Amino acid sequence: MYLSKIWLFLLTLLATAALAVALLMPRPAERHNVAADQQRLATACGFVNILLTDQARQQVGVAAVFATDADLVSALNAASNLEKIDDATNVAVQKIGRSMADSLKEHAPDFVMVLDKHGRVVARVTVDEKEFGDVAAGRPVIDDALAGYNSDDIWVMNKTMYLVRGAPVVRRDLPVDYVGAVILGHAVNAKLAGRLVGSLATPGVETGFFLGKDTLAMSSATAVDTDLLSKAVDGLTGPRSDDCKAKPLKFKTTSAAYTAVVARLPGEAELKHGYYAVVLEQPNAIGFMGTLKAIDKSDLAPSGFPWSLLGTAFAFALALGVGLMVMESDRPLKRLAVDAVKLGKGETERLAENSHGGKYGSIARSVNIHIDKITRDAKSAKQDLDGLLGPAPEGGLGTIDLLAAAMPAIRPGGAGPATPPPPSEFRFSEPAKEAPAVRPPPPAVPARATPAPKPAAPTAAPAAFAATMPALGNSPPMKLDDDILGDNDAGIEAPPAAEPNAIDPYFKQIFDQFIALKKTCGEPIAGVTYGKFADKLQKNRADLIAKTGCRDVRFTVYVKDGKASLKASPIRDEV
Amino acid sequence: MFRNFASLAWVSAFAGLCAWSSPAAAGTVSGRLELPPAPPRPPSAAHGFLEALPNLLAKIRVTDPTPWMFVMLDAGTPMPAATKPVEINIIGERFSQTLLPLPANAELVIKNASKNTRFLGITEAPQLLKKVPLNPTNTQSFRPEKAGDVYTIRDSEAPHLSATVVVTPSAWVAPVSSDGKFDFANVPEGKYTLKVYYKSGWIDKADPDQVTVGASGKVELRSKIPAGFPVKPVTPGKE
Numbered sequence: 057m058y059l060s061k062i063w064l065f066l067l068t069l070l071a072t073a074a075l076a077v078a079l080l081m082p083r084p085a086e087r088h089n090v091a092a093d094q095q096r097l098a099t100a101c102g103f104v105n106i107l108l109t110d111q112a113r114q115q116v117g118v119a120a121v122f123a124t125d126a127d128l129v130s131a132l133n134a135a136s137n138l139e140k141i142d143d144a145t146n147v148a149v150q151k152i153g154r155s156m157a158d159s160l161k162e163h164a165p166d167f168v169m170v171l172d173k174h175g176r177v178v179a180r181v182t183v184d185e186k187e188f189g190d191v192a193a194g195r196p197v198i199d200d201a202l203a204g205y206n207s208d209d210i211w212v213m214n215k216t217m218y219l220v221r222g223a224p225v226v227r228r229d230l231p232v233d234y235v236g237a238v239i240l241g242h243a244v245n246a247k248l249a250g251r252l253v254g255s256l257a258t259p260g261v262e263t264g265f266f267l268g269k270d271t272l273a274m275s276s277a278t279a280v281d282t283d284l285l286s287k288a289v290d291g292l293t294g295p296r297s298d299d300c301k302a303k304p305l306k307f308k309t310t311s312a313a314y315t316a317v318v319a320r321l322p323g324e325a326e327l328k329h330g331y332y333a334v335v336l337e338q339p340n341a342i343g344f345m346g347t348l349k350a351i352d353k354s355d356l357a358p359s360g361f362p363w364s365l366l367g368t369a370f371a372f373a374l375a376l377g378v379g380l381m382v383m384e385s386d387r388p389l390k391r392l393a394v395d396a397v398k399l400g401k402g403e404t405e406r407l408a409e410n411s412h413g414g415k416y417g418s419i420a421r422s423v424n425i426h427i428d429k430i431t432r433d434a435k436s437a438k439q440d441l442d443g444l445l446g447p448a449p450e451g452g453l454g455t456i457d458l459l460a461a462a463m464p465a466i467r468p469g470g471a472g473p474a475t476p477p478p479p480s481e482f483r484f485s486e487p488a489k490e491a492p493a494v495r496p497p498p499p500a501v502p503a504r505a506t507p508a509p510k511p512a513a514p515t516a517a518p519a520a521f522a523a524t525m526p527a528l529g530n531s532p533p534m535k536l537d538d539d540i541l542g543d544n545d546a547g548i549e550a551p552p553a554a555e556p557n558a559i560d561p562y563f564k565q566i567f568d569q570f571i572a573l574k575k576t577c578g579e580p581i582a583g584v585t586y587g588k589f590a591d592k593l594q595k596n597r598a599d600l601i602a603k604t605g606c607r608d609v610r611f612t613v614y615v616k617d618g619k620a621s622l623k624a625s626p627i628r629d630e631v
Numbered sequence: 632m633f634r635n636f637a638s639l640a641w642v643s644a645f646a647g648l649c650a651w652s653s654p655a656a657a658g659t660v661s662g663r664l665e666l667p668p669a670p671p672r673p674p675s676a677a678h679g680f681l682e683a684l685p686n687l688l689a690k691i692r693v694t695d696p697t698p699w700m701f702v703m704l705d706a707g708t709p710m711p712a713a714t715k716p717v718e719i720n721i722i723g724e725r726f727s728q729t730l731l732p733l734p735a736n737a738e739l740v741i742k743n744a745s746k747n748t749r750f751l752g753i754t755e756a757p758q759l760l761k762k763v764p765l766n767p768t769n770t771q772s773f774r775p776e777k778a779g780d781v782y783t784i785r786d787s788e789a790p791h792l793s794a795t796v797v798v799t800p801s802a803w804v805a806p807v808s809s810d811g812k813f814d815f816a817n818v819p820e821g822k823y824t825l826k827v828y829y830k831s832g833w834i835d836k837a838d839p840d841q842v843t844v845g846a847s848g849k850v851e852l853r854s855k856i857p858a859g860f861p862v863k864p865v866t867p868g869k870e
Contacts, residue, residue: 109680116681124688175723190746194725195791196675200683203672204691208679220679226688234689323679327790 057414060380067373082347086339093315093336094304100261101300101317101334107252112208112219115240118163119223120206123238128152128170132225132236136172141189150179153238157181165240166218170225172236175202183213183241192239195324197222201237210244210325217244217265217272217325249275261336265321268329278335280316281307288318289331296320306338313338388416395420399427563590566622569613573620596624658844660704660815662852664807664827667859669693677791696860697807699830701732704803704815704823704842716772719794720744721765726784726794732804732828733796735778742770749792754783781831781865797828797865818844825854832862 122128131149135141153168168181175193179185192198197209201222211218218241225236242248244265253263253275264274269282284307292299299319306315314335321330342350354360392412398404406427407420567589574581597609606626613622672694674683685691716738720727723745733739743749749765759773759782775782778800786792803823805813825840826833840854 105680112680116684120686175725187746191723191725194723196677197679198724200674200678202692203674204686204689205674205683206686207674207683208681209677210679224686224689226686228688232689234692323677324790327677328788 057384060377060384063377063380067377079344082343085347086342089339090315093338094317096258096261097304097315097317097334097336098300100256100258100263100336101319103256103258104252104263104332104334105300105319107255108219112221115163115165115219115221115242116206116208116223118160119221119238119240122156122168122240123223123225125152125156128156128238129225129227129235132170132172132178133227135176135178136174136235138172141172141176141178146179146188150181150185153179153181157240166243167241169239169241170236171198171202171239173202173234175199175237178236197323198237198239201239202234204234209323210321210330211241212267212325212328212330215267215270215272217267217321217330218242219244245273246275249273261334263332263334265332266330267325278314278337279309280314280333280335281309285316285318285331285333286329289320289329292318292320296322296326300334388412388414392416392419396423399423559586560590563593563611566593566611566613570620570622573613573615577615577618577620579619593622593624600624600626657817657819658847659849660818660823660842660844660852661849662702662813662825662854664700664702664811664813665853665855666696666811667856669696695809696829697809697811698729700807701730701797701828702805702807702813702854703732703799703801703826703828704818704844705801705826706803706821706823716740718742719796721749721792724789724792726792728806729794730828730830731794731796732799733775734802734804735775735798735800737802738772738774739796740770740772741765741784743767747789749789750787751784752787754785755780756782760784779865820844820846825852827854827856829856829860829862832864835861835863 128149131145131152135145135149138145149170153170157164157168165182167183168179169177169192170179170181171192172178175191175198177188177190177192179188193202195209195211197207197220200207201224204224204226206221206223208222209220211220220239220241222237222239224234225238227233227235249263249265253261256263262274262276262278264278264280265272266280266282266285269286271280271282274280284305288302288305292302296319300317302317304315304317306313308314315338316333316335318331318333320326321332325331340346392407395404395407395411399407406424409417409420409424412420564586567586570589571581571584574584593611597611600606600609604626606628608627610625610627611622612625613620615621670693671691717731717733718740719731720742721744727744731739741751743765744767746767748767750762751760751765751771752762753760753773756775759775760771763771765771775796775798778798780798782796782798784794784796803815803818805815807813807827821844823842823844825842827836828834834856836854836857840852842850842852844850
């Protein structure tokens with residue numbers, strides 16, 4: 057059993073380890089997924105910045121082309137020399153600006169601002185078209201354009217964010233001079249955000265533009281925790297180029313959990329707490345069951361899964377376990393069972409302790425100890441009965457037979473079955489086994505009131521009498537015989553007693569048989585009177601009933617050592 | 632023309648000062664700064680996704696340093712308490728003066744002549760200016776306490792809208808025109824040192840220009856600004 061236990065321990069350990077591995081296995085993968093998502097976010101964030109920069113470059117180019125329009129140059133040259141921008145100039149320049157904006161079609165700006173060389177607004181297109189003449193110089197992109205730079209910026213006007221591009225308007229006729237600037241503004245809206253997300257080619261990523269806690273534009277309807285994002289932006293103090301490398305933020309909505317990265321927007325928008333965010337929905341933690349569900353056929357294909365190795369390991373484990381079980385459990389148990397059957401059959405009196413090892417040897421020893429104890433008890437019981445009733449007649453029932461009859465009577469809960477418990481063939485001894493076979497049908501118990509028919513007088517000869525013995529047995533096989541008179545026939549004669557008033561027919565029958573047998577044996581019968589004989593039987597029966605608890609006592613005459621003797625047999629209740 | 636507009640603002644700003652400080656015996660000081668060649672204007676520090684790119688059709692405009700300059704006649708003695716306020720206007724998306732000298736104890740009045748409500752604040756001394764919206768046509772004022780202080784007035788909603796105010800120990804301050812000319816009128820008789828302020832400090836000259844103003848008459852002065860506009864940074868509160 058020792059090896060089996062070790063094997064069971066190892067198998068349990070292996071199973072536990074396998075379960076632990078199975079539960080732990082998804083976690084590194086999930087961690088890897090989270091890290092990969094963060095990397096995707098950082099990449100997407102940086103890519104959004106690249107896209108916006110590239111878009112700024114393109115639109116600055118558009119503004120520069122816009123600024124080279126000859127009509128516009130001419131109009132601004134004239135406007136710059138005006139003391140005040142008049143309506144005619146405004147309308148003329150506005151017309152030029154609108155025409156050019158319309159020519160850009162899908163790239164048309166959301167507003168156009170045309171300024172003279174002094175920074176005065178000559179005309180506006182789309183936004184505040186009726187306002188002109190005010191000084192817009194002062195904003196970096198305008199000042200840069202008036203100084204000769206193509207530049208861009210991000211403005212926030214009326215809760216709308218604009219990507220603003222500026223270009224100087226240069227008079228190329230001699231003397232070459234700056235005559236004004238053109239400012240184009242493209243609104244930051246959901247369309248732009250969606251276009252950026254579409255360019256990312258990163259599934260699941262959304263982007264949005266924010267001003268503090270206000271969402272200005274989002275590529276989807278995803279609800280974003282702007283409080284969290286705004287605080288995160290406040291914590292960005294390094295170079296703007298490092299914003300996308302910051303630790304991603306996690307937030308939850310009612311429907312999903314998200315990871316986000318925020319990055320400050322440049323220019324004027326940065327000073328106004330403008331930023332953009334790239335958001336990715338967090339994958340659900342798949343766990344062990346999720347991993348199982350994610351398994352598909354390709355994972356289980358023989359080419360991709362070591363079925364042979366797994367099968368070999370299973371077969372090896374099974375064979376080793378079965379082998380150890382057979383070696384340490386089945387075979388010793390079988391040997392013990394065989395020994396037990398031999399013991400049951402009486403082929404052996406004890407179990408072979410030395411041929412069984414371990415617990416089985418201990419069982420055999422325990423059984424043997426109990427057999428020894430039962431034997432001792434039986435001998436002791438017989439000695440007690442012998443002391444009480446006298447020795448059993450020769451050829452009478454053996455000790456074992458006696459015990460077989462006695463044991464059921466002392467069982468708790470009442471009398472036991474007449475037959476021993478299974479196996480049904482089991483007997484403690486052969487005589488006990490054969491007893492029922494030779495046992496005559498139980499005759500009616502000779503009762504005092506209604507005595508059974510008396511057996512034929514076996515007084516002819518001892519042998520003849522002995523032959524009648526089975527016929528006399530009208531009780532169960534458990535007979536307790538004894539010579540109740542022994543050699544004390546004189547005792548019967550000695551105490552003279554008065555004749556009983558009533559003669560017991562049974563006692564009289566026994567008396568007659570006894571006298572006849574004595575005569576047969578050549579013994580004197582003088583002094584043997586029925587009264588004394590009956591008193592003796594009466595007393596003996598009373599003692600035996602008191603000592604054995606039997607229902608009645610049957611008396612039998614027989615020859616012992618050439619003399620007539622009398623024995624008493626207790627009659628118990630039939631079971 | 633726009634330059635003329637700024638000059639008008641200067642004139643209006645200093646007219647009060649001159650009128651307030653006109654003594655009985657006073658002269659006029661006129662002069663011209665010999666400016667070194669100005670470098671091309673650098674692009675703004677604030678920009679969008681791109682660095683500003685010079686256009687290829689014309690040279691970048693040179694920097695005109697004069698909006699960032701003013702001159703002061705320093706007598707070396709404490710000036711009398713100023714009573715006339717100095718006014719600065721917000722025009723469009725900028726202040727009428729980028730750099731404004733403000734005699735100590737004079738009140739600065741900020742007028743919003745733009746179309747938008749402004750939310751002004753002083754970076755160096757937020758307590759001097761109440762945090763209230765400045766609606767169009769309204770004014771807001773404050774009075775600095777110590778000469779030598781430098782204040783930056785900024786609109787929190789329009790970061791590009793800012794002006795620098797330099798608190799001067801002398802009331803005799805004058806702007807510099809784009810050709811370097813300046814004028815002081817009604818200067819009391821006495822000896823003065825001409826100081827030139829540029830952007831963030833006083834021009835550091837080996838030989839300061841001394842001016843002696845008589846009871847009447849006009850003093851002509853020419854001052855050469857060293858190349859590179861070297862300045863001694865102002866230590867706030869020390870003048």
